[in-house]
Amino acid sequence: MTVWAGGFQVPFQATTRSARAEQPSTYRSVRMESAPKVSSRAWESRPYQVAIWICHRGQPQLAAIEARLVREVETYCELLDPSAWFVRVGTPPPNWRHLICSKFESTAGFTGFESDPELAFFDKLMIVKLDQHGALTQVAVREIDLQTGQWGPIVDRNAGTSNRLGQVIGNGVATAFMPLAKIERVDEDDKVHIRARALESCIEVSYRGAADAAEIQPIASSPVFVRQDDRFLPIIRKTDRSGDLVSLAPIPFTFLTLDAIDGSGMVASIESTQRAPLSQRKSKRSQKLAIVIRPVQRPSVLHLESTPPRGEAAQPLEGYEVWSRNPGDSKETESEYIGKTDWRGNVTILPNDYGLRLLYIKRGSRALRKLPVIPGFKDRLVSQLPNDDTRLFAEGVINGYGNDIINLVVQRELLEVDISNALQEDRFEEAKTKMREYQELETPADLKVRMSNEEIRLKSMTTDKREFEHISKMFSNLRQLLNSKVTGSRAIELQQQIQQRIRTHGASG
Numbered sequence: 148m149t150v151w152a153g154g155f156q157v158p159f160q161a162t163t164r165s166a167r168a169e170q171p172s173t174y175r176s177v178r179m180e181s182a183p184k185v186s187s188r189a190w191e192s193r194p195y196q197v198a199i200w201i202c203h204r205g206q207p208q209l210a211a212i213e214a215r216l217v218r219e220v221e222t223y224c225e226l227l228d229p230s231a232w233f234v235r236v237g238t239p240p241p242n243w244r245h246l247i248c249s250k251f252e253s254t255a256g257f258t259g260f261e262s263d264p265e266l267a268f269f270d271k272l273m274i275v276k277l278d279q280h281g282a283l284t285q286v287a288v289r290e291i292d293l294q295t296g297q298w299g300p301i302v303d304r305n306a307g308t309s310n311r312l313g314q315v316i317g318n319g320v321a322t323a324f325m326p327l328a329k330i331e332r333v334d335e336d337d338k339v340h341i342r343a344r345a346l347e348s349c350i351e352v353s354y355r356g357a358a359d360a361a362e363i364q365p366i367a368s369s370p371v372f373v374r375q376d377d378r379f380l381p382i383i384r385k386t387d388r389s390g391d392l393v394s395l396a397p398i399p400f401t402f403l404t405l406d407a408i409d410g411s412g413m414v415a416s417i418e419s420t421q422r423a424p425l426s427q428r429k430s431k432r433s434q435k436l437a438i439v440i441r442p443v444q445r446p447s448v449l450h451l452e453s454t455p456p457r458g459e460a461a462q463p464l465e466g467y468e469v470w471s472r473n474p475g476d477s478k479e480t481e482s483e484y485i486g487k488t489d490w491r492g493n494v495t496i497l498p499n500d501y502g503l504r505l506l507y508i509k510r511g512s513r514a515l516r517k518l519p520v521i522p523g524f525k526d527r528l529v530s531q532l533p534n535d536d537t538r539l540f541a542e543g544v545i546n547g548y549g550n551d552i553i554n555l556v557v558q559r560e561l562l563e564v565d566i567s568n569a570l571q572e573d574r575f576e577e578a579k580t581k582m583r584e585y586q587e588l589e590t591p592a593d594l595k596v597r598m599s600n601e602e603i604r605l606k607s608m609t610t611d612k613r614e615f616e617h618i619s620k621m622f623s624n625l626r627q628l629l630n631s632k633v634t635g636s637r638a639i640e641l642q643q644q645i646q647q648r649i650r651t652h653g654a655s656g
Contacts, residue, residue: 570644
């Protein structure tokens, strides 16, 4: 027999009277009627208001313990930090429940949280998805920051018994939590000054012996606490004149790494694929925020595709090399080879001990782009690159001309030696034959003409300014090589030596 629960058809199982009494007929609301008083505090002292939605497919075993889970998770979170975040636990309203259960792994279609009255006065929403498989309950948690609209990575946990399920959920919530900061300014040396939220409230009193030896110290184990190895994702939040949200734009492939921490104030360095990602003009309607992205032990797939002309589809880029370095590595540190993109333009990026990887995309001898990424933050990362087939083809042509120049130098030197040896041994016919071979060699002037024609042809194959300039530079280097290796022809000098030796030999004979 089956019944419908939460929009899904599930097996019916008999339950006790007390269990049936706890099964909810409606959702457990977390709604607050007004903003809490702590919301008026200064940014660095303002605690987070966190809503937690526990969602499952209506399995009777989970429905029976739902009320208990709500209490246990709230208690667990309060014990972690009773002052820097306030947590309310419930279940999602019916209009969200089916969407969360069916599309938890993909954020497509998840919009409108910030305008839902249920979440009007909350800063964070933690979504907990439960799936029961026999005696094992799978727990998946992810956060959406309601101010920035940013989704966090999925945190997975398993609970073997229902007695520990509340603790496992609380631990997953703490791991998935993403602290928030404001970007106050960016120095001329690209040092970013940020101020983290709620850190002035994230404190505890520690007693050492006598009561008069009490010390106030941060709660380093709190999810709100910012650690030295945390990485921040900068986000630009824009509003209109009425204060209504216009856009939320995370800066792609850009992260902030902490250099120094002084209370709630911090200084960070920028790791970005862009030259000046935070150089936007100051505006009262534009706010620069940064949110902590803590890596999970899960790989990401990097997809490279061509920048398409207008009206055309992007094409996957195959055979592009991906190398990795860590933040702070010296120039002497050897890069780690990740692999090449396959026919789909994909390469898998595994997590590392540093959390943040600095990827370098190469093709041929040229580094095309730097991409800072946190593996596991997103399942799939997409970067568009100009299709540089013309540049790569030009490199092959350049290498061919380089070989032609070296061959010309070698052939000249060998023939000059052969001619000199033949003259010394009075082998005049051999000297004349070698001389004809010498005269038939391509001259530097002819080689320069051929190179100029090839340069014009290659430049006509691209409209990309960067590729155009790169081709010009490669041919300029080639001409310098030709001028340094191939001097003027010695044909006249060698011909005179042959004639002189023949006349001298004839006179002596």
